[in-house]
Amino acid sequence: MNSQRTAVLKATHINKYFTEPVRFQVLKDISFEVQKGEFLSIIGKSGCGKSTLLYILSTMDTSYEGTLEVNGQPLTGRSQDQLAAFRNEHLGFVFQFHFLLPEFSVLQNVMLPGLKLGKFPAREVEERAYQKLRLVDMHEHALKPSSKLSGGQQQRVAIARALINEPTIIMGDEPTGNLDKANSEMVFDIFREISRTNGQTIITVTHDPDFAAGGDRIMEMSDGKIISHGYEAKI
Amino acid sequence: MNLKIAYNIAQTHLLTKKKQTMVAMLGVTFGIAMFIVMISFMQGVNQFLEDSALDASPHVRIYKQITSDRPSIIQTINPDGFNVVHHQKPKQELARIKNGLVIARHIEQQPEVLGVSPQVSTQVFFNVGSVPVPGTLAGVDVQREEKLYRLSKRMKSGTIEDLQSNSNGVILGRLLARKLNLKVGDKVNVTSSTGGTALLRVVGVFSFGIQTVDDARGYVNQAKVQELIQKDANYITDLHIKMKDPMQAIPFGQQLARQYDYKVEDWATANQAILAGEKIRGVMTFVVSFTLLVVAGFGIYNIMNMNVMNKIKDIAILKATGFGGKDVIAIFMIQSIIIGFLGAVLGVMIGFSLSYLLSITPFNAGDFLAIDTFPVKFDLKYYVMGVLFGVITTLLAGYFPSKRAAKIDPVEILRG
Ligand SMILES: Nc1ncnc2c1ncn2[C@@H]1O[C@H](COP(=O)(O)OP(=O)(O)OP(=O)(O)O)[C@@H](O)[C@H]1O
């Protein structure tokens, strides 16, 4: 049913080990693809390696075996600074604990990655930031210091920040983990909306079955392995 | 550009931690202010001592050295033999410079020379009652001496013209006059080492502001000294030379030493004690200033380190959202530079104010030095050096914490 069957993310034979306190394998031969515009949820028991996988996919963690390709570009083995620039342009990230810069206003928080990208002049970045804030219904708080917001509000601002550079992929690590039902639904609606209308890809780790069920596909992990890619269930 | 964002972030960080910023800044300010005050004062002392030494002494002095370190006759005849000569005495010779006046005229014609003053100087006793007070009489040509030492400016009473018009006149050093209890118009009896005596009339009192001179010297007409020691009118013992540029004295002196068979001494050699003192003060100034700046540097280092630790989450977020290591370094280096620069500017202002206050503070050095306030040298160079030092210290102190910040692994922090 999806007309454009192009993989925007391709992970092949990813293995990851932790050496502290003892050497053990967290991820075992992980291989999967994510299509453009797909809304993918990753589920699994606590401690099975979901966050670890997500940090590798986000290019922040570079100590793994295997290869990672995003947007057709091989990312394995690139330098930290190259990866930072890549993240800036192509990846948006929403953390579980709505990490915002507390000294800066809501608007500044959203603008910073845009200013860093430098694709548009500051005036236009500001306009875009307002537009993203409106999308998450936070535009009225634009000039507030970000430390003066509630948890749900901060999470919505973090989503606006993740969207500012129109990234190919938006990743979330339990983006609704700290939110009540109403706020969770709101975040879900935003994700659903941008995946459908903008063709942006969503990859989220979640424990919320409703959230996962609303997406296009659910990938299940157990003990460092993918036990279900979720294609079967969808059919 | 990226530097602009880095600057904005740095500024926000500094402004949200005003107190910390101030403490780091004041460390630099204090270091630089003290550096400027120290160096201005020390160099002021150096300059003052050098000036007063140069003022009162010739740049080059030519005189005949009477020594006993000549080879004995037997040594010249039998150089390879085992010769022992005990306690050799100096030859009977005069301290005169032959053709002194001709040489003086010749040297005077050199373009780099300001003036030459031929002198006859001799040790004398001034007799006050039954107490002989030792001193030196310098027989001078007053006009030439004036040209070299601006004697008229140093007269406490009487004038130099009085000496010219009075063949028995003497101008005494201020401390000598006080010791002898003599005032202008009084008479004093002097005895030379060769036994001659003369009755002199005090026509003036001078002060160079240097104890060793003011305490011992008297100026008389050349003919009077020549008469006192029973020598002819061509008898000259010293040639004092002033150069247009004091620094020229050393090569010029070497040239003269090659030309004439007399002892030639330049001011730098004659004032080695002062120059050595200058060196010691110079080293001291730099050691103390350096220490102050290092302390300030450690202050900044600590505060920047703390800053990085406090901002570790922010750094992780910035990196996660696409800021590179260079951006992070820039953010923290800019903070250091701002702290260093503002601290330095404030330090320069405070340093200048303190130096100025010191330079108008009364200082009584007694008879030893002619000085009313602390000597302070104002030189733009020191201020530029202070700012440079300050900025360099902060750059160094900021670099290592920034480098650390750049190395932070965002995954470790974001994992929570
Ligand atoms: N820095 C680390 N060093 C060593 N072991 C780690 C480290 N981080 C995580 N682990 C271990 O790796 C495993 C996977 O951790 P991970 O955080 O990926 O789990 P998760 O699936 O995200 O769990 P949860 O649902 O609770 O968030 C766990 O057993 C955890 O203890």
Ligand SMILES: [Mg+2]
């Ligand atoms: Mg997790």
